[in-house]
Amino acid sequence: MSQAKVIVVGNEKGGAGKSTIAIHVVAALMHGGAKVAVLDLDLRQQSMGHFFAHRRAWLDANGAVAPMPLEYPLSADLAKVPDAEAMAHFEDAFGKASEAADFVLIDTPGGDTAISRAAHGLADLIVTPMNDSFVDFDMLGLVDPVTLDLKRPSLYSETVWNSRKARAVASGKSIDWVVLRNRLAPTEARNRKRLDERVQALSRRVGFRVGPGLRDRVIYRELFPFGLTIADLSPTIRPVAMSLQHVAARQELRALVGSLGLSGPAGEELLAAQ
Structure with missing residues (x-):
């Protein structure tokens, strides 16, 4: 059995910020000294794969050094x-990754595929980002259109539930599931309160934890084409002008990885305050 911890970033709805969360978690783990392997199951878009290709090119062009997965x-x-056939290729790649790394992070597509379902079944931790909207919540739970009361879990919740049940039967191990409130808007307080209540009700029903995601900050978009994250910025890696926003964004990322219960190989805190 693999000793690597397997993190699956999943949500069957596109545009929820899965790849953004994935690359930031990978960067935080690498800067904490962990050896991290990555698998991008979004076979058409491959945002995470493109990100690390950009990272390698930028580092080489600028003579800079930063960890690579x-x-x-x-x-x-x-x-x-x-x-x-797709499953055979995935299983081969996963086997190699899990033997070589401390963590295997798998970014999944915005849709239901056989290898995505298989990946969820292998997870120790499932991370589900959702935007601050009932549109995103619809993939997790259905609400009554008149009262907005929670009616039942929806498609993706059922997928995770089945994965957790199968994993428990097969190995006796549980899968931790964290839903991240991602890209929170600064306004719309009434809508957020309504959504908060339904998220909490669903968490009690299907058993996930709720954590903080990443706000909709310009800095995250600015750094993506360089293959860099807020965790990479240093006196020698500074492709954009620094501002107080970078400090807030770094604290935000620290809170995110802390809510996931992640630490370095020796248990040290990730992204210690600077």
């Missing part, structure tokens, strides 16, 4: 082959 890329052609 172990990458096990899956071909976009796997989206067109039978599920059994």
Whole structure:
């Protein structure tokens, strides 16, 4: 059995910020001294794969040094082959990744696929970002259109529930599930209160924890084309002008990884205050 901790970033709705969360968690773990392997299961878009390709190119061009993950890329052609063939390639890549790293982080597509379901079943931790909207909540739970009362869990919640049940039967281990409130808007307090109440009700029903995500900050978008995150900024790595926003963003990332219960290989805090 693998000793690597497996983190799956998942939500079957596109645009929830999965890849943004994934690359920031990877960067925080690497700067904490962990050896991290990454698998990008979004075979068509491959945002995480492109991010680390940009990172390598920027570091080489600028003579800078920053940690890189172990990458096990899956071909976009796997989206067109039978599920059994795609699963074989995924299982091979996952096996190699889990033997080589302290953490394996898997970024999943905004949709239901066989390898995405398989990845959820392998997870020790599932991280689900959701935007501050009932549109995103609809993938987790259905509400009554008249009263807004929670009616029942929705499609993605059922997928995670089935993965957790199967994992418990097969190995006796549980899967931790954290839903991150991502890209919170500074206004719309009434809508947020309504949404908070439904998220908390659903968390009690299906058993996830609620954590803080990343706000909709310009700095996250500014750094993406360089393949960099707020965790990478230093006196030698500074592709954009520094501001107080960077300090707030770093504290935000610290809170995120803290809510996930993640630490370095020796248990040290990730992204200690500077």
